[in-house]
Amino acid sequence: MRYVDEFRDPAAAGRLADRIRATVTRPWTLMEVCGGQTHAIVRFGIDRLLPEGVSLLHGPGCPVCVTPVGIIDQALALAARPGITLCSFGDMLRVPGTSGDLIAARTVGADVRVVWSPLDALAVARASPERQVVFFAVGFETTAPAVAMAVHRAAAEGLENLSFLVAHVLVPPALAAIAGARPRAVDGFLAAGHVCAIMGVDEYRPLAERYRVPIVVTGFEPLDLLQGMLQCLQQLEGGRAEVENAFARTARDDGNAAARAMIERVFEVVPRAWRGLGTLPDSGLGLRPAYAHLDAVERFDLAGIQGREDPRCRAGDVLQGQLLPTDCPEFDRACSPDRPLGAPMVSAEGACAAWHRFRRHT
Amino acid sequence: MCLGIPGQILRVLPGEDPLMRMGVVSFGGVEKEVCLAYVPEAEEGDWVVVHAGFAIARVDEAEAARTLSLLDEAGA
């Protein structure tokens, strides 16, 4: 597959690993913020190509993992109501709420449909005017433009039977929370390539400056990841703290203007609760007043729903890079992909899931 | 996040509203209808990165070639 396979060439990966080895003179800790990068690192064994002194911590870059239990419970409450069709990305179906998940809800008759795109939820709503359709909108800035388009069209068409359960989160506040933590565990960051394709590389310059930390915008294939790590380590060795773009074929300095314009039109920045990080101000997206009539929390009166996390779940520590999944006492005991205690074990991009799938033998 | 896969625009579908601009994108021979509203500059034959049914960026092919040749050179 073009623009994928070339960036998986093992020989080139070996050469990059050699260059990293030649660059590093002391221990460094890097963090990738994107769950897709976590998955790729563990799946391809990129971390095992790195020299001893370079540690990788996995960050809170999995939007499924950081969605608080309370929002899952809101989705479950909607799914349980007759007359409601809940449309969701497949990623959310097995995330545990306080009790049960959407798959279990489906077995007792809930109408839960997996969609690939928010536009599919529009199609479902148009095809079933007698039902109330709710789209479960999870994701970082990469996904927000797709949802924004669906919201905008729903409003423009005057669709009365579609609404959105919005749980979008923004990367920079999470990165800031980790970079600003004392003691700071992370020396340098790999920023999420697709998020930057939307929001632009420039958005990270104030963060690099404020926290004096190198941030390299990085892609998802093995060569992208190794190149991003190399550049980050070169900066650290050279005492620099700048934003660099190692994913220039897809991410530009100013990102995607049309996508940002639509996000801006439909959403406003709001405080958002993050599993593990608590509530961060200005860290989420919510519907603007002009679109508030499409908000499922309002329409179905869900605001009172609070979730209760399983106390054994250490998702918060894992998401901040403070605990390796394999060091969690419940890893592969009470917690596994078939019986997850929390989201990071069930999301395809969750650190716990990645370690369970690819590394539990180590 | 996020699964963003490069695919090639096979054809742009006719339509007037730029917000509804749709195209058929091929991923190794599998074809899917994708919304092209966020890549207004992309045309038939261009490569785009697709996420959740939307093209979110055009692949800068010259930049990709440059990156690959640098990766080839390094250590060669």
Added chain:
Amino acid sequence: MKRIQMAHGGGGRLMQQLLREHVAAVFGEPVMHHDGAVLVGAMADGELVMTTDASVVTPLFFPGGDLGKLAVYGAVNDLAVTGARPVALSLALVLEEGLPLETLDRLLASVKAAADEVGVSVVTGDTKVVERGGCDRIYAATTGIGRRLPGVRIDARRVREGDRVLLSGDIGRHGVAVLSAREGLSFGGAVESDCAPLWGPALDLLTAVPSAPFLRDCTRGGVAAVLHELARAAGVSVSVEEASVPVSEPVRGACAILGLDPMSLACEGRFLAVVPPAHVDAALAALSEHSQCPGAAVVGTIGAADPGGAVWLTTAFGQERPLDYPSGEHLPRIC
């Protein structure tokens, strides 16, 4: 449009009419008169093998196949991988009230065509009708009887460390073809189901390598599931080279955009075989004659005894990691 009514399953006049006009018209008059068929001369030589298969698929007609084909090939392929030449099939149908008769006719014609292709007869069957909502349009169950080839010694306990693992062709096409026709995920293009009869290739492989200890067709759960079945049945670890597993470009593309793993996607015309290393070339040569074995390849090796039956995947980067037993569900994802 004519549809199935409850009375079509009632054992009375309407049912006789259904059988005569739709079932016997396809399979011949004798099918109507027996619930059990005597297989004359079946005990003369070779062991009799029996298998059964239930076929349920949505949509009923998908690129490259339909329920009818699956019903026949499912039973035939189960027989083939035990080294048995298919001799006869039975066909039981559960029909939902409201099913268009035209749909039934199309599927029965497909069953007949598939059976003829393999050279096997549908010799007996049964039909039931349930009320609307009682089943999803139509379910089929096929039981197959076959006669085992002399000299075949398929037995997982004969698998030895160092034996090689072969795949008869590229994987995941059926899973992608079915997904591609599902509402909400529809995509067009190049992927047809790989559903195909495997008796021909299995016969040739077993003729070339009579000592082959293990054959199994990959169905639900894909190659990953069969690898685990092999490992557990044989009590060994199995190691697979990711780069050797044949996957067609369109299947890779579909898996990429949906976030699925081709190793756990269903096939309906592929099998995995274990052969001693000295016979690998002969095995591959035997398979290469068959159009349902595109890209047949050696994909791995049997490891040491391991009662837990671990399956390992070596990545293109030379890293070894466990290959999981698929959960059985495929959830397209965006993350």
